[in-house]
Amino acid sequence: MSWTVVADVVAAIFLLCGAFLAFAAGVGVVRFPDLLARMHAATKPQVLGLILVLIALALRLRSWSAVGMLVLVVIFQLMTSPVAAHMVGRAGYRTGKVRPDLLVLDDLTADQEAADREKDEADRDAARAASDPPAGGNAPRE
Amino acid sequence: MIVVVLICAVLLAAAATLAVVRAEKGPSMLDRTIALDVFTTTLVGTIALEAAWSRRTETIPILVVLSLVGFVGSVTIARFASVEPEGERRIKTREEIAAEEAERLAAEDDERDKAADPEHGAEHEPDDPAEADAAAAPEVDGTTGPEEARS
Numbered sequence: 231m232s233w234t235v236v237a238d239v240v241a242a243i244f245l246l247c248g249a250f251l252a253f254a255a256g257v258g259v260v261r262f263p264d265l266l267a268r269m270h271a272a273t274k275p276q277v278l279g280l281i282l283v284l285i286a287l288a289l290r291l292r293s294w295s296a297v298g299m300l301v302l303v304v305i306f307q308l309m310t311s312p313v314a315a316h317m318v319g320r321a322g323y324r325t326g327k328v329r330p331d332l333l334v335l336d337d338l339t340a341d342q343e344a345a346d347r348e349k350d351e352a353d354r355d356a357a358r359a360a361s362d363p364p365a366g367g368n369a370p371r372e
Numbered sequence: 373m374i375v376v377v378l379i380c381a382v383l384l385a386a387a388a389t390l391a392v393v394r395a396e397k398g399p400s401m402l403d404r405t406i407a408l409d410v411f412t413t414t415l416v417g418t419i420a421l422e423a424a425w426s427r428r429t430e431t432i433p434i435l436v437v438l439s440l441v442g443f444v445g446s447v448t449i450a451r452f453a454s455v456e457p458e459g460e461r462r463i464k465t466r467e468e469i470a471a472e473e474a475e476r477l478a479a480e481d482d483e484r485d486k487a488a489d490p491e492h493g494a495e496h497e498p499d500d501p502a503e504a505d506a507a508a509a510p511e512v513d514g515t516t517g518p519e520e521a522r523s
Contacts, residue, residue, distance in 0.1 A: 255387060283380075296429045
């Protein structure tokens with residue numbers, strides 16, 4: 231049993247695992263209840279499945295130039311899918327498509343409210359300083 | 373090997389179909405974006421599967437391009453099209469499109485009548501051209517805006 235046969239068998243196993251993970255991502259995208267859960271299905275199992283399929287392809291091809299290109303694909307995927315997921319999650323949160331009852335922990339809403347409060351207070355101080363010039367002149371110096 | 377490739381092809385085809393189902397159902401634009409992302413990645417997997425089966429290397433650059441292009445699409449939609457007007461979340465029926473088209477044509481006719489008016493309008497409204505302009509301006513904006521967006 232030469233090493234090429236072993237490589238083919240390992241490639242077949244990886245292909246199966248990768249295709250199964252891609253299928254799981256498809257099922258998750260259809261069945262999960264809200265945007266963030268679907269995004270989870272689209273980013274994590276999907277990328278791992280793709281990486282497994284590409285490893286299998288590299289094991290089948292066994293040429294270094296092809297492996298270089300495949301590493302490039304994996305790097306692009308690992309760099310771009312978090313960015314895309316972040317943008318989608320941010321846009322979803324801001325347009326109110328996140329269901330708070332499904333979240334185990336919601337740090338962003340509390341932080342956002344605190345930041346809004348601080349901004350309101352800063353605005354109020356600025357307005358008071360603008361309406362009352364002597365006090366506004368003194369306040370920054372203190 | 374052929375059995376493995378067939379099983380993988382079936383799984384990937386099912387994943388792509390499910391992604392398309394979500395893209396059709398998706399209550400919001402962002403869900404559709406995610407679904408199209410999944411579809412693109414499945415496409416990459418399918419091309420890789422074919423290359424692994426026939427041991428060819430010419431299709432690998434396609435994988436590089438696809439993994440970059442899918443990202444650009446989803447980020448663009450998330451950045452610029454996440455806020456969508458109410459009522460545009462589903463595909464319109466034929467009657468709705470016909471009604472909108474009739475409305476648009478009527479608006480265009482109005483605009484054309486107004487554009488032809490000045491010679492006649494000068495007779496019965498000679499005293500206040502500024503007000504006539506102000507009344508015409510929003511009308512022009514309202515009709516040309518969607519027109520540009522559509523084309």
